[in-house]
Amino acid sequence: MHAFSCVEDYRLAARRRLTKLAFDYLEGGAEDGDALRRNRAAFGQWGFAPRVMIDTSQTSSRTTFWGRDAAAPMVVGPTGLNGLFWPRADELLARAAADAGLPFVLSTASTSLLEDVRAAVPEGELWLQLYVQQDRRIAESMMRRAREAGFRTLMLTVDTPVHGKRDHDTRNGFKLPLRFTPRLVADCVRHPHWSWQMLVGGAPQLRNIAKSVGERADLARHAAMLSRQMDLSMSWDDLAWVRRHWPGEVLVKGILTVEDARRAQTHGADGIIVSNHGGRQLGSTLAPVEALPMIVDALSAGGPAMSVFLDGGVRRGADVAKAVALGAKGVLLGRAPLYGVASRGAPGVAGVLALLLGELRTTMQLLGCTNVTDLTPQRLVPLPSLRA
Template identity: 60%
Template sequence: MLPAVEDYRALARQRLTRFAFDYLDGGAEDGRTLSRNRAAYEQLIFQPRVLRDVTRVDAAVQVCGETLAMPAVVGPTGLNGLYWPRAEEVLARAAHAAGLPFAVSTASTSLLESVRAATDGALWLQLYVQQDRRIAEDMMRRARALGFSTLMLTVDTMVHGKRDHDVRNGFRMPLRLTPKLLLDLAMHPRWCARMLRQGGSPQLVNLARSAGVKAQLQAQAAAMSRQMDMSLDWAAVAWLRRHWQGPVLLKGVLSVDDARTARRLGVDGVVLSNHGGRQLESAPSPLEILPEVVDAVGTGLDVFVDGGIRRGSDIAKARALGAKAVLLGRAPLYGLAAQGPQGVADVLQMLRDEFEITLRLLGVPRAVDLDGDALSADHRARLARL
């Protein structure tokens, strides 16, 4: 096991092609939102208590009717086949071995059916909605039949954010062979060999199956990018309820008013998210707005956060500010790209170990008891100054 998530990131950078690593690691435009996500965690200071019995630590929490071994969910992330063959199956098995749910993206490169066949653990579905809502309806139907428990509707991708790194690299799906790309591929023969073993470029197979499009990446990418339903509004909550009987979460909420509306309409939870800094530049960090949202919605809505989690202590900070759990996006993918299945398992174990160390050093042996008392009294002021 490497010392930290950052070490897996560094190794992933070596082993991935430039365009694949930039797609994983980069943010929108100048990357200010991406940096803001990390800065929010760095600004928070703990207030530990001493002389408390921490012989035993219980990191588990209850979320959406499920017991999580620590306050975290793995995923959702798309195009994971760029980093390792059958990536979703690998991620799901590692998540379940760690006692965590795995959220499968609409933009996954493995079928829902294949992920379910790989593991019997808890699976969640992340949903993008195209103009033809029958595609989303079919995906929900498939997920229900496979026993997926929770639906997560992403609400911040009406259009794709501008990602300068993709433009510089000429990255688009399907890949177009240019001299620059050929040089990039030639410098990463191991990555090319893995892609060839899985049959070439990863495919958006879930979208293809539910959309009924050809097994061609160009057609799949068109269905994903140019046909997003930009008319999606709050009436979509009632539509989702007609097709999904389990918990429904909205991912991409960044305002108190939207959280209040979600609670009023009977949504089970919200994920405070700026899409990992990949959509709107100069958006707030989810951690910045977490205390205000939790104060506003009380106990009537489960609140999650994502973006910038690199340490178990980051998970503790989010939980102390009122989050039910965090979503782990890039961190497990760094492990995947660096060392495959073992890398994912190591990253999740590392985060669990760090989280439990943090609980002991804070003098809070149970994750369910972690609250704002574990943070310095001026923690909100620190966030406000970002």
């Protein structure tokens, strides 16, 4: 099998293998894609300031999350409807993460049962991403099942009260369950491997929602529930409700402002994820890496200690190094592992994670950093100031 040199190679391979409908769902952002492009471009606003003549022969990217070891400040983040890209994709992603020594976050909108993901990685570090529907008994059931399956950390996503407008899905006629229009059938003929897998494995189902609702897997009903019946009444006071049902760490995902970061801190969250939902919600926002420094500064000024994570636009180990240098405890990987699983299945995910781990270690050695605590703001230079 041809060796890929970077995440972009996996992206191009995924594009070749998937139908347009499936690839656009993986790749696309909200509206004109401004936020999506900004997420990636914002990392280019920072350049490295390396130190030399430092012994980096024992460089290590290892870190800890709440005292638990991880091979690097990276987490395989939550992504939904992954069965659209490869059969049992959630289990493959979790297995690859465990093999690489990284946590895996399972989405509420997963196409594998959380119990099946735990069975696939009995020793893995698993976290749960939670959406809260109007009927909160569904979320309570999800939390109970995850506790019983040994999931350790809860990631409450708060930036999706409604789905953002995604033009590509409208153009492609993307609805759940999939409707085989003449255009989609023609696209399937051009992508026989994907089509055969979907035919043999069946269309992806939102199995976790189905089990917590207590019904059979009915994709149309549960997709509607996920997209149109989110609990719009959620407020900061509801973190207390989450705490009553979750004994482990609670992270709030979807923070982009200092004000909301401080609210998460005062309401007792263990951490936050600075995120614009991969550019898939609001069509025009700050990139998370742009918002990160001011949020880290504000939280460090006082109050309970919090872990700050980042997601959005991470495609290189160098991006991970920049995020950590700007104050992130770690980054969430979203599309990058999906490119791997969508192109080659399990070997593809393993290949993407190995690439990112290798690139991070190389970046650290070239910077003169022997461990992640050496990744400080002094290792970065804002490039616009050089042009000025």
